[in-house]
Amino acid sequence: MSQEELIVLIQKGDIKAFDKFYKDNWRPLYHMAYRSTGSVDDAKDLVQNVFISFWNNKENIEVSRFHVSYLFTSLKNGITNLYKKAEVRRHYSEETIERDPVYTVEDDYLAKELAQTLQNRVTLLPDKMQRVFVLSRYQHLSISEISQSLNIAPRTVKNQLSTALKILRTAVCIIALFYFF
Structure with a gap:
């Protein structure tokens, strides 16, 4: 079954087609996420978020224009957001440490x-x-x-x-x- 056929079925809500699509595409996404984060848990979460977003937006996907690069772009955005959130957390935790010295x-x-x-x-x-x-x-x-x-x-x-x-x-x-x- 071609990727276009899978997407058409996914748009109709076919869980089995989505499962096949997931199995066909998760591994390269996971490897990219893991290489970028160095964390198994973060990589799994990022890939899961890509496929959740794909499922939630299945009605908006143009089958004829869809390419797997859409998933990688979504993953790249997820990685960027992860690093931005980590930077914000780090910034505020450093600020808190500077303001609230540790008392023994x-x-x-x-x-x-x-x-x-x-x-x-x-x-x-x-x-x-x-x-x-x-x-x-x-x-x-x-x-x-x-x-x-x-x-x-x-x-x-x-x-x-x-x-x-x-x-x-x-x-x-x-x-x-x-x-x-």
């Missing part, structure tokens, strides 16, 4: 240790300074709210907060040097 158990431990040490240092601050710091950083009050709450001038709140941050920053730097060097 050790990093988590160090963060907890640093937070605990910082909390201990806060308790060593003078009483008034400690209250200003806690209201600002833990309870998220504004300078004017802290000023009203403690009945002190806003400028005093700013000074106390600034001094507390300097003390704590110095302590954190010393701790960081201890842990990382």
